[in-house]
Amino acid sequence: MSILSTRKAEKIDSLAEGGTSLAMDALRRTFRSPVAILGLVIVGLFVILAIISPFIAPKDPYRPYPELKAELTPSNIPGPMPGFLLGSDQNGYDFFSRLLVGAQQTLFVGVFATLIGVAIGMIIGGLAGAFGGWVDSVLMRLTDIMLSVPSLLLAISIAALLPGSQWTVIIAVAMIGVPVFARLLRGAMIAQRSSDHVLAATALGVKRKTIVFRHMLPNSIGPVIVQATLTLATAIIDAAALSFLGLGDSDWRRAEWGLMLGNAQELLSVKPSLAFFPAIAIIVVALGFTLLGESMRESLDPKNRR
Amino acid sequence: MALLDVRDLGVVFKRKGTRPFTAVDGVSFSVEPGQTVGLVGESGSGKSVTSLALMGLLPKRGAEISGSVTFEDTELLTLSDKQLRDRRGRDLGMVFQDPLSSLNPVITIGLQITEVLERHRGMSRKEARVEAAELLDRVGLPDPQRRLDEYPHQHSGGMRQRVLIAIALACRPKLLIADEPTTALDVTIQAQILSLLSDLVSETDTALIMITHDLGIVAGLCDNVNVMYGGRIVERAARHDLFERSRHPYTHGLLQSIPRLNAPRGEPLTPIRGSVSDNIEWEQGCAFAPRCPNATDVCWSEPPELKADDGRMLRCHNPVALGDAVTEGAL
Numbered sequence A: 001m002s003i004l005s006t007r008k009a010e011k012i013d014s015l016a017e018g019g020t021s022l023a024m025d026a027l028r029r030t031f032r033s034p035v036a037i038l039g040l041v042i043v044g045l046f047v048i049l050a051i052i053s054p055f056i057a058p059k060d061p062y063r064p065y066p067e068l069k070a071e072l073t074p075s076n077i078p079g080p081m082p083g084f085l086l087g088s089d090q091n092g093y094d095f096f097s098r099l100l101v102g103a104q105q106t107l108f109v110g111v112f113a114t115l116i117g118v119a120i121g122m123i124i125g126g127l128a129g130a131f132g133g134w135v136d137s138v139l140m141r142l143t144d145i146m147l148s149v150p151s152l153l154l155a156i157s158i159a160a161l162l163p164g165s166q167w168t169v170i171i172a173v174a175m176i177g178v179p180v181f182a183r184l185l186r187g188a189m190i191a192q193r194s195s196d197h198v199l200a201a202t203a204l205g206v207k208r209k210t211i212v213f214r215h216m217l218p219n220s221i222g223p224v225i226v227q228a229t230l231t232l233a234t235a236i237i238d239a240a241a242l243s244f245l246g247l248g249d250s251d252w253r254r255a256e257w258g259l260m261l262g263n264a265q266e267l268l269s270v271k272p273s274l275a276f277f278p279a280i281a282i283i284v285v286a287l288g289f290t291l292l293g294e295s296m297r298e299s300l301d302p303k304n305r306r
Numbered sequence B: 001m002a003l004l005d006v007r008d009l010g011v012v013f014k015r016k017g018t019r020p021f022t023a024v025d026g027v028s029f030s031v032e033p034g035q036t037v038g039l040v041g042e043s044g045s046g047k048s049v050t051s052l053a054l055m056g057l058l059p060k061r062g063a064e065i066s067g068s069v070t071f072e073d074t075e076l077l078t079l080s081d082k083q084l085r086d087r088r089g090r091d092l093g094m095v096f097q098d099p100l101s102s103l104n105p106v107i108t109i110g111l112q113i114t115e116v117l118e119r120h121r122g123m124s125r126k127e128a129r130v131e132a133a134e135l136l137d138r139v140g141l142p143d144p145q146r147r148l149d150e151y152p153h154q155h156s157g158g159m160r161q162r163v164l165i166a167i168a169l170a171c172r173p174k175l176l177i178a179d180e181p182t183t184a185l186d187v188t189i190q191a192q193i194l195s196l197l198s199d200l201v202s203e204t205d206t207a208l209i210m211i212t213h214d215l216g217i218v219a220g221l222c223d224n225v226n227v228m229y230g231g232r233i234v235e236r237a238a239r240h241d242l243f244e245r246s247r248h249p250y251t252h253g254l255l256q257s258i259p260r261l262n263a264p265r266g267e268p269l270t271p272i273r274g275s276v277s278d279n280i281e282w283e284q285g286c287a288f289a290p291r292c293p294n295a296t297d298v299c300w301s302e303p304p305e306l307k308a309d310d311g312r313m314l315r316c317h318n319p320v321a322l323g324d325a326v327t328e329g330a331l
């Protein structure tokens, strides 16, 4: 295993320490900071936009408009005109409507990639943390291997092996998160295993299963929730990167920011705004999730507790 | 017949890359039904490790346990994990030092009591809730019905220790082990918790092993006292004998370092000099020798045995002379 991946693994393990029992308390503290509030506002607006965009989009994002098509040539993509706020895209669709609806598809990819990563990671980490011993050793070597491959390369390899569809992107991006969540939950559960209240429960003869599910797991998921928030940001960026590399969704019509950005790359000289707007949208949303996640992590850190 | 019989208990911690460390060595004592036995010694003397070994709570890897622990004719040290889990909480209860961290912060107090009642007394959740409220009432928590749905952080340390005592006694164990149950509490609360504990164990006829570093606590509570030093028992006596005339220089030193209200003005406190880190190995001689005012050459060269002497058990080459003791009334 490389030094780099060892360092990665150690960093993740150290994040898991400190427990989470004070999650509520921590949340309250989180939202005292303006940075956290900014993050929450960005994320909130994004989610609202994702939900309502199909209803507020002025035009249908999934069909070409003759007005736009009429002026569309390989070297000229129409800019803003009446009824079409940002003009046309390369296929004669309403760019503005697609940009709005893109919030929904982008959130979809980000959320599912993260959820799948969390789910698989928690199963691996939970088993390792609950059983210890050789189960732990085997599973952790597995995550070490996954961590030793640079994350985007891992996603690229998976995406290259599977047919190009939206779910391929989701699964490829999810795999990046798996070892991170696994190690995080394992670390937190191991910390829980030697905690006073787990010892006390063991001294009362409480069953193993109950100890794991009632006493260890609920006290271990705080760091996972924080990491999931941060992962939403990277998942959206990684999905965009896959699309940019042509390994993304093969349905070019789908209005998703990463895909729109990927498909705009040959048109940078013709109409740069086709790349610019989706890129800005991705960056702002990723920033929102990162600000939120980092402030949550800070307030969960026992060192910062007041 | 004794309820609990500990014979020659030894615990050695072994970890790769470090020297094996003997935390408990040749510890023997017994507890009669309903009896309160003290286990006294300064921090690091092996009290907690002893209690964890009795409960089968030491980590399986890294801790080597020897000797025998018989509880009502059952050898506990060879029980399977499952058999132990069935007994813990039902036959043997335990109260730990830190009430702030010994409760699960994310589930209600009610659930933490009912889970034990459901587990060992086969109650339904409903029955268990009724019983749980009664238990909380018995340990002196006002408004127990409401407490059931509250979380640990809503309670003070003293209240939480009451809850932990209620949980430990929920299944009416025959033996309760209390490992420094008041060390983390304020002095006034300490007294309340101690009197609660002693009331409860005498009401229910539960045997109690009281682990503490505070001889004052032992004086008010225990029938029999074991004084531990460096993982071994160095003196065992009935409470009265121990306080009347402590014979081991370590016990003697402990008693003399307690401030007494009726001491003549200006009489200095005499703390035991040095610290545990000065200990020599028991294999070499007496571990206490470097700190002992009575130490002679033999103490540095020959390990003392635990022997009957003067109506007690004593592990010392040069015990304190008989006329030279602190009286119990002075405490």
Ligand SMILES: Nc1ncnc2c1ncn2[C@@H]1O[C@H](COP(=O)(O)OP(=O)(O)O)[C@@H](O)[C@H]1O
Pocket: B013, B021, B023, B041, B042, B043, B044, B045, B046, B047, B048, B049, B050
């Ligand atoms: N799990 C462990 N691994 C190694 N050493 C331990 C472990 N638990 C306790 N010890 C050591 O055993 C000795 C006795 O500890 P303990 O029984 O906790 O003392 P106390 O009398 O204060 O309760 C200490 O020196 C401690 O460092």
Ligand SMILES: [Mg+2]
Pocket: B047, B048, B049, B179, B180
């Ligand atoms: Mg202790």
